Each structure stands twice: as C-alpha cells, then as structure tokens.
Amino acid sequence: MHHKHLLSAAAVLVSSLSANAFAEEVNVYSNRQDFLIAPIVEAFTKDTGIDVNVVFIKDGMGERLEREGRLSPADLVLTVDVSRLMDVVDKDLTQPLDNKVLEENIPAQYRDADGRWFALTTRARAVYSSVERVGKRDDITYEELADPKYKGKLCTRSGKHPYNVALTASMIAEHGSEYTKTWLEGLKANLAQKPQGGDRDQVKAIKDGVCDYSLGNSYYYGVMLSNDKQREWAEAVHINFPNQADRGTHVNISAMALTKHAKNKDAAVKLMEFLSNDQAQHLYASANHEYPVKPDVEPSELVKGWGEFKSDTLPLTDVAKHAKEALQLLDEVQYDL
Structure with a gap:
C-alpha cells in the first residue's frame, strides 16, 4: 500500500507538470x-x-x-x-x-x-488655455504659439521629452528644418518660465496665473478631471485642438x-x-x-465630451524619421536652458 501511494503521488505530480508545461x-x-x-x-x-x-x-x-x-x-x-x-x-x-x-x-x-x-x-497634443484670461480657442495653431504676441504666456515641459520631440518632428515633416528651428526659437522666447515638470504641471501653472497657454496631451485632461486633487486645475482651462482649419491636430x-x-x-x-x-x-x-x-x-x-476634432493624417512613420533631427534642433536653440 505504501508503494502504491508513492506511485499515485508521483503520477499526480507528473500530470501537473505536464499540464503546466503545455499551458499557453x-x-x-x-x-x-x-x-x-x-x-x-x-x-x-x-x-x-x-x-x-x-x-x-x-x-x-x-x-x-x-x-x-x-x-x-x-x-x-x-x-x-x-x-x-x-x-x-x-x-x-x-x-x-x-x-x-x-x-x-x-x-x-x-x-x-x-x-x-x-x-x-x-492621444492629441492639445493646447490648453486659461478659462479666466483667454477662453476657448478653436482657431489656435501650433505655429502661432511662436508669435511675439504670446511672449510670457506659454508654459511647456522639457522640449526634449518624447511628446514634444514628436510634435517638433511633425513640424519638420510639415514645414522643414529651417522653419522649425525658427519656430522653436519663438516658442522659447514666449515661455513664462523655464521648461519643467510634466504636462499636468503646465495646466497647474495656468491655474496659478503663471501663464495663459500650455502644450499637453489630451488624456491628461481626463486624468485631472478624474482626480479630486487636480480637478480644479482642469476646470481652470479649456482643451483646444490646434490646426483644425488646415492639416489637423498632431496625434x-x-x-x-x-x-x-x-x-x-x-x-x-x-x-x-x-x-x-x-x-x-x-x-x-x-x-x-x-x-x-x-x-x-x-x-x-x-x-x-471634449468634442470631435480633425487629426493630422501624416503617417507616424514620417514623423518618427525626423525625431533625431528634432532633438538636434532643440539642442541648437537650447530650448530647456
């Protein structure tokens, strides 16, 4: 009987191992x-x-x-x-x-x-605007954020963060390297503070009156609205989808x-x-x-509830191939300094 029990236990073990070996x-x-x-x-x-x-x-x-x-x-x-x-x-x-x-x-x-x-x-690379000082901006474009009329009104995270690198790469694909370098210089000149923090920190900066506009991914709007501590940040801004009159919003x-x-x-x-x-x-x-x-x-x-928008139809492979060039331009203009 003792040997039979041993054999039975061994059979169960082998069966279990076999089942696990073939489990997907x-x-x-x-x-x-x-x-x-x-x-x-x-x-x-x-x-x-x-x-x-x-x-x-x-x-x-x-x-x-x-x-x-x-x-x-x-x-x-x-x-x-x-x-x-x-x-x-x-x-x-x-x-x-x-x-x-x-x-x-x-x-x-x-x-x-x-x-x-x-x-x-x-996810869209949106432009957030102050509810109190700006209002909804359905006509906003990425290009115009470099206009001197926005001096001291813009907040962004590091230009070298992948989200901003991808946006810069899309600008190169759309306008070429020379235009994009000038655009980056304009963005930098319009910054209200040194690039810092994440996309949500830029929205908080708008709420705190540091700036009136920021660049940020659309999903952060949902994250903030769903967070008891950050909801008031989101409620202080409108989410705007740029370039609706031409190529569409970068996604x-x-x-x-x-x-x-x-x-x-x-x-x-x-x-x-x-x-x-x-x-x-x-x-x-x-x-x-x-x-x-x-x-x-x-x-x-x-x-x-944020509304429909037209997204840029540029293939993302075309955006990605300009990523290294985008980083070079960001270094050249010393965007983060």
Missing part, C-alpha cells in the same frame, strides 16, 4: 503601468485561458531587449509614444506580422506597412509589436488580435482617456 502564456514588456492594462488582460485570459505576464518598463525597453537578445522572455511589447516605438523597431527587435484581423481593425495610418507595429490608441499613439524572438508567438498574436477588437479597444482607450484606433469604437463619454 504571453510575456509582455510594457511602457504602460500594470493597472491600466489589467482589465484587458483579465478579459483576454477569461476568454482564452491564456495567461499574460506583464513587466512594466518605464524607460530603456530597447536597450533591455538588445541586452537579452535571443534569451529575452518577451513575446510582445506595448509602447507609448511613436519615438519609443521606433527605437525598438529600428533596432530590429520586432518581427513583421501579416494578419488580416489586425489589418481590418486598425487603419493603415496607424500601423506599419510591413506589419512591424500596430497602434492601439491615439501620438500607444502601440504593440511582436518581438523578434517571441517564444509564444501564436498566443501573442491572439492577444494582439484581442487588443484590436471592439471590447478591448473600448477598455484600453477608456482606461487612460484616449481615442480607440478602430474607427467604429467610440471613446468614453468623458472624452466624447
């Missing part, structure tokens, strides 16, 4: 914090039985993937900002994917022509890409397809007050 999983490296994607991950696992392991990496994702090489456990990367995305892509750390579901759900403007990355959400993205050495490719592709469907698009965009890329999925009620 996906390992994700993400620039986006865990709590923002947890509801989507939970819904995916519930639907498919596939476990998702998320590692939050604030900065240096490309360097980490390079260092890990073929031994990297990452199957999928989730990035925020096109410059961070292209850092991973340009280092040849992703693999192309030809997938009809993704092509049907995600417009061509928001995915790589060779299938190396796919956008999930967009950036959050995106996903299949890693070059993905060991759980099939499961990772299933997760990518899930992230592009209606349910996940709504959840993913609502979690951070962004806009779904899938055309027939509406944003949250809060975001819809």
Whole structure:
C-alpha cells in the first residue's frame, strides 16, 4: 500500500507538470503601468485561458531587449509614444506580422506597412488655455504659439521629452528644418518660465496665473478631471485642438509589436488580435482617456465630451524619421536652458 501511494503521488505530480508545461502564456514588456492594462488582460485570459505576464518598463525597453537578445522572455511589447516605438523597431527587435484581423481593425495610418507595429490608441497634443484670461480657442495653431504676441504666456515641459520631440518632428515633416528651428526659437522666447515638470504641471501653472497657454496631451485632461486633487486645475482651462482649419491636430499613439524572438508567438498574436477588437479597444482607450484606433469604437463619454476634432493624417512613420533631427534642433536653440 505504501508503494502504491508513492506511485499515485508521483503520477499526480507528473500530470501537473505536464499540464503546466503545455499551458499557453504571453510575456509582455510594457511602457504602460500594470493597472491600466489589467482589465484587458483579465478579459483576454477569461476568454482564452491564456495567461499574460506583464513587466512594466518605464524607460530603456530597447536597450533591455538588445541586452537579452535571443534569451529575452518577451513575446510582445506595448509602447507609448511613436519615438519609443521606433527605437525598438529600428533596432530590429520586432518581427513583421501579416494578419488580416489586425489589418481590418486598425487603419493603415496607424500601423506599419510591413506589419512591424500596430497602434492601439491615439492621444492629441492639445493646447490648453486659461478659462479666466483667454477662453476657448478653436482657431489656435501650433505655429502661432511662436508669435511675439504670446511672449510670457506659454508654459511647456522639457522640449526634449518624447511628446514634444514628436510634435517638433511633425513640424519638420510639415514645414522643414529651417522653419522649425525658427519656430522653436519663438516658442522659447514666449515661455513664462523655464521648461519643467510634466504636462499636468503646465495646466497647474495656468491655474496659478503663471501663464495663459500650455502644450499637453489630451488624456491628461481626463486624468485631472478624474482626480479630486487636480480637478480644479482642469476646470481652470479649456482643451483646444490646434490646426483644425488646415492639416489637423498632431496625434501620438500607444502601440504593440511582436518581438523578434517571441517564444509564444501564436498566443501573442491572439492577444494582439484581442487588443484590436471592439471590447478591448473600448477598455484600453477608456482606461487612460484616449481615442480607440478602430474607427467604429467610440471613446468614453468623458472624452466624447471634449468634442470631435480633425487629426493630422501624416503617417507616424514620417514623423518618427525626423525625431533625431528634432532633438538636434532643440539642442541648437537650447530650448530647456
């Protein structure tokens, strides 16, 4: 009987190990914090039985993937900002994917022509204006913020932050390098204070009377409105979508890409397809007050309340290729000094 019990226990152990060995999983490296994607991950696992392991990496994702090489456990990367995305892509750390579901759900403007990355959400680079001293500015443009009439009225975070680098790169793509350098010099001359803090700090500066205008991502408006301590900052400003009379507002993205050495490719592709469907698009965009890329999925009620706007149709790959030049120009004009 003693031997039988031993054999029975061994059989259970082997069975358990075998089941775990064949259990599907996906390992994700993400620039986006865990709590923002947890509801989507939970819904995916519930639907498919596939476990998702998320590692939050604030900065240096490309360097980490390079260092890990073929031994990297990452199957999928989730990035925020096109410059961070292209850092991973340009280092040849992703693999192309030809997938009809993704092509049907995600417009061509928001995915790589060779299938190396796919956008999930967009966020606008908005101009915030003081409710008290300025009012709503539906006619505002990025270009006019460099006009001397705005001297001492503008606040921004560091020009070299990826969000401002992407905007500067879009200006290069639209107007060329010489114009953009002059524009940056004009922006710097109009600053009410040295670039500092984040996008929300600029809105607080407007509330405090330091400046009348600021540059900031649209989703921060939702973040502030949803925060008891920051709601009064948001209520002190209007959110304006620039360049509505011409090319449209510059938008950036959050995106996903299949890693070059993905060991759980099939499961990772299933997760990518899930992230592009209606349910996940709504959840993913609502979690951070962004806009779904899938055309027939509406944003949250809060975001819809900001009104519709025309976004710049310039392909983000065209923006990304000017990122290094944008950084050079920001250095040349010493924007942050």
